Amino acid sequence: MIQVKNLTVRYPDMKTEALADVSLSLEKGDFVCVLGKSGAGKSTFIRCLNGLQKPTGGEIHFDGQDISFHNEEQLRKVRRQTGMIFQHFSLIPRLSVMQNVLTGMFGYRSSFKNLIGWFTAEELALAKKVIEDVGLSEMAYRKVEQLSGGQKQRVGIARALAQQPKVLLGDEPVASLDPGTSNHIFTLLTEMHERLNLLTIINVHDIELAKRYATRILALKDGKLIFDGPPEKFSDSQYRETYTSEPQTAYFDAGI
Numbered sequence: 163m164i165q166v167k168n169l170t171v172r173y174p175d176m177k178t179e180a181l182a183d184v185s186l187s188l189e190k191g192d193f194v195c196v197l198g199k200s201g202a203g204k205s206t207f208i209r210c211l212n213g214l215q216k217p218t219g220g221e222i223h224f225d226g227q228d229i230s231f232h233n234e235e236q237l238r239k240v241r242r243q244t245g246m247i248f249q250h251f252s253l254i255p256r257l258s259v260m261q262n263v264l265t266g267m268f269g270y271r272s273s274f275k276n277l278i279g280w281f282t283a284e285e286l287a288l289a290k291k292v293i294e295d296v297g298l299s300e301m302a303y304r305k306v307e308q309l310s311g312g313q314k315q316r317v318g319i320a321r322a323l324a325q326q327p328k329v330l331l332g333d334e335p336v337a338s339l340d341p342g343t344s345n346h347i348f349t350l351l352t353e354m355h356e357r358l359n360l361l362t363i364i365n366v367h368d369i370e371l372a373k374r375y376a377t378r379i380l381a382l383k384d385g386k387l388i389f390d391g392p393p394e395k396f397s398d399s400q401y402r403e404t405y406t407s408e409p410q411t412a413y414f415d416a417g418i
C-alpha cells in the first residue's frame with residue numbers, strides 16, 4: 163500500500179539527516195509501532211507518509227502513485243485517506259464531540275459547505291456511528307474541553323475514522339496519558355484496525371505497548387532504520403541499540 167524508497171529528509175540548517183535512506187513497504191493489516199529516542203526521526207517519518215513533510219530525497223508511493231512530487235491538491239486527496247491522531251489531540255476545545263468529529267469529513271466536502279456547517283443526514287449518521295464506536299455516545303454533545311485526556315483521544319480517533327481512512331497514523335498519541343488509559347487507547351486502536359482492515363502506524367515511546375499491540379516494529383536511530391520486524395524478534399540488545407547514544411555506550415564500556 164505504501165512503498166518508501168531511499169527516503170531522506172534534511173531540514174535546513176541541519177548537519178545530519180532527520181531521515182537517511184529509509185526503504186520499506188507497508189501493507190494493509192500491518193499494525194506498526196515506530197520506536198526511537200527523541201530526535202530519531204519518528205515524527206518526520208509519519209509526516210512524510212501523509213505529505214505534510216516533503217522528502218529531500220527518495221520516493222513515497224501511496225497506492226502505486228509517487229506522492230513526493232504531488233502538488234497541494236493531489237496531497238489533499240492522499241491526506242483524506244490517512245487519518246491522523248496527535249499527542250495533544252489537536253481538537254477544538256469549545257466545540258462539542260460531534261462538531262469535532264464532523265471536521266474529520268472536511269477533506270471530502272466543498273469549502274462552502276464547511277463554512278456554513280451544513281451536513282447531510284448520511285454524514286451525521288457516520289459521525290454518530292464513529293462516536294459510538296469509540297464509546298462516547300453519551301457525551302456526543304458535550305464540549306471537548308470538559309473531557310479527560312483519554313476521552314479527548316477517543317474523540318481524536320473518532321475524527322480520524324470519520325474520514326473513512328485506509329491508513330491511520332499516530333504521532334505519539336498516548337504520550338500524555340497514564341499507563342491504564344494508554345492501554346485502553348491501544349485496545350481501541352487495535353479493534354478499529356482489525357474491523358476496518360487498516361494500515362496503522364503509531365509512534366510510541368513505550369516499548370511494552372509496542373510489544374503488546376504491534377504486529378511489526380520499526381526502530382529508527384539517527385534517521386536510519388535499524389530494525390524492521392515482528393515484536394518477538396526485537397531483542398533486548400536491539401532495544402539498547404535503539405535507545406543508547408554512542409557517548410553513553412562509551413561511558414558504560416569504560417565501566418564508570
Ligand SMILES: Nc1ncnc2c1ncn2[C@@H]1O[C@H](COP(=O)(O)OP(=O)(O)OP(=O)(O)O)[C@@H](O)[C@H]1O
Nearest residue numbers: 173174176180198199200201202203204205206207
Ligand atoms: N521543522 C524542523 N526544522 C528543523 N529541524 C527539525 C524540524 N523538525 C524536526 N527537526 C529535527 O529533525 C530531527 C528528527 O526530528 P523528529 O521530530 O522527526 O524526531 P522524533 O523521533 O519524532 O523526536 P520526538 O520523539 O522528540 O518527537 C531532530 O534532530 C529534530 O531536531
